[in-house]
Structures are given as C-alpha cells and as structure tokens.
Amino acid sequence: MAGVTLRIGELSRRTGASPRALRYYEEQGLLTPDRRPGGYREYTERDVVTVRHIRTLLAAGLGTVAIAEVLPCAITEEGELLPACPELVTGLTVERDRITGSIGELQQALGLLETIITRWSEQAPAKASL
Amino acid sequence: MAGVTLRIGELSRRTGASPRALRYYEEQGLLTPDRRPGGYREYTERDVVTVRHIRTLLAAGLGTVAIAEVLPCAITEEGELLPACPELVTGLTVERDRITGSIGELQQALGLLETIITRWSEQAPAKASL
DNA sequence: GTTGACTCTGACGTCAACGTGAGGCTTTAG
DNA sequence: CTAAAGCCTCACGTTGACGTCAGAGTCAAC
Structure with missing residues (x-):
C-alpha cells in the first residue's frame, strides 16, 4: 500500500x-x-x-x-x-443520553425561534429580501 | 393582580x-x-x-x-x-439554521456512539464498518 | 544556494458563562 | 433584641479548545 x-x-x-x-x-x-x-x-x-x-x-x-x-x-x-470497553459502554450511554437531551433542548429553542420568526414575518410591512 | x-x-x-x-x-x-x-x-x-x-x-x-x-x-x-425586528428576523434565521445544523451534528455523534455501544454490548466483536 | 512556503516548539492570550470567596448589609424567626 | 439566613457588591479565578505571536529549522524549487 x-x-x-x-x-x-x-x-x-x-x-x-x-x-x-x-x-x-x-x-x-x-x-x-x-x-x-x-x-x-x-x-x-x-x-x-x-x-x-x-x-x-x-x-x-x-x-x-x-x-x-x-x-x-x-x-x-x-x-x-x-x-477495555465494559466501563466504557456505560460512560457512552451517559453521553448518548446527554446528547439526546441536548437535541431536545435545541428543538425547543428551534420552536421558540420559529414562533418569533413566523410571527414577525407575517405581520411586518415586509421588507423581505436580502 | x-x-x-x-x-x-x-x-x-x-x-x-x-x-x-x-x-x-x-x-x-x-x-x-x-x-x-x-x-x-x-x-x-x-x-x-x-x-x-x-x-x-x-x-x-x-x-x-x-x-x-x-x-x-x-x-x-x-x-x-x-x-425593531426587521433586521432581527434575518439574524434569527441564521441562528435557526445554525441550530438545525447543530442538531444534525449531534445526530451524527449519536449514530457514532450508538454504533459503538451496540457493537460492544453485543460483546461479539464482529467486523463492523463505518 | 538561496528564496519562500511550510513546519517546528514553546508559551502566553482569549472568550463566555459563570464559580468562588471577602466583607458587609437586610430580613425573618424566636 | 439577637442570631441565623439570605442577599448585596466588588473582583479575581476557572475551564476548554483553541488563537496568536516569536524565533528557528525544513523542504522543494529554481
């Protein structure tokens, strides 16, 4: 090789x-x-x-x-x-659960932002362009 | 009140x-x-x-x-x-997209960890690939 | 053999969201 | 009234994953 x-x-x-x-x-x-x-x-x-x-x-x-x-x-x-991976698996499981939780939090944040964005997009005298 | x-x-x-x-x-x-x-x-x-x-x-x-x-x-x-929310909406959109990206990354990480966890939990070090 | 791009090893600087006392008031329980 | 919580304002310390020099060596090309 x-x-x-x-x-x-x-x-x-x-x-x-x-x-x-x-x-x-x-x-x-x-x-x-x-x-x-x-x-x-x-x-x-x-x-x-x-x-x-x-x-x-x-x-x-x-x-x-x-x-x-x-x-x-x-x-x-x-x-x-x-x-040595027996102990490791438990640790990883903890991390995995933490990440799953983080994803949940992010999705909450997304919901919050989406709410704000759509609300203001719909009712503003839109100047919607870049 | x-x-x-x-x-x-x-x-x-x-x-x-x-x-x-x-x-x-x-x-x-x-x-x-x-x-x-x-x-x-x-x-x-x-x-x-x-x-x-x-x-x-x-x-x-x-x-x-x-x-x-x-x-x-x-x-x-x-x-x-x-x-003042016109400029804000664009900023939020950016953040929203960033968060969406973060969620994607987290899901990748989850996939990685899941792979490892299940492989080692099954205790049969079979030949897996990424 | 010399330039110039690339790389090396330290070692201090950064940034954000707090932690952690120090020293001293305020409020509540008894 | 007194003591114990609880709260106040500084103000420096922490942590993690790097950024950013400084000074010097290496490598490929010309």
Missing part, C-alpha cells in the same frame, strides 16, 4: 481543523502521527477520518478525555483493537 | 439557574428586576418564564447579546411589545 502521508497543512485543509487544533489533538492523545527525520508530522488517510470523528464528538459536547477513550473503539475500518 | 415577588434564591430554585447566573443575566441586560428598599432584587412570575427561555437559548448556543435582542419579542404571553 502506498504510504501517502499528509503534512499538517494538507490535513488541515481536508478536515477543516486548524493546524493548531491538530497539534492540540495530538497533545491530548487523540492523534499520534509519525515524524519525518526533520521533525515534520506525517499523517495518514486514516487520520482524516479520525479527525472528522473528533470534530463530530467535540461538537456533541464530549471532552478530549472522553474522546480519547472512545476513539480506539471507533477506528474500525477493519475491526481489530479491543480496548 | 398579585404582586407576588420572588427573591433571587427562590427564582434560583424554580429555574435551576444559580443566583450568580441570575445576577449575570441582569448584568447582561436580560433581566431588570425591581429592588426593595433594602436593595434586594424583586422578581416576578414572568421572570420565571424568561429565565427558562434564556437557558433554552443559551443551551442552543446563542450568546447573551443575541438573547437580549430576542427576548423582547419572545415575552408575549399577551403580545404587546414591538421592538
């Missing part, structure tokens, strides 16, 4: 994460790229996927510590690793 | 917001309670609803500044106030 490696800038472009963010993820143990002789980080295609997972979970309110525990179980392009 | 006023502690208990948070909301112009001669804040039943709206919108990722603009239009138990 081709060892097509990416440098940090390219990975950044392909994931939307800033170089600083990528270094931060590494600092938190979420990524462990190889290094070139000169010290440059070498990322793989796999890391592209991983970073997207990281961002998804961050957006869902998980902290880097929690993500660090989840990632080894999520990698599975070809399931292989079997970390 | 009953002038049933609440002090900060009571409002705190009824909304889940800490007293510090309630003072912060006031500082940000989201609440403007009257004061007793002694300086104590006097909240009304209306404020209970308002605080819940605030928390909902905060949970949805709106900042206090944005909320300050929305609240006057949201109070309406009996529609009365008419602030």
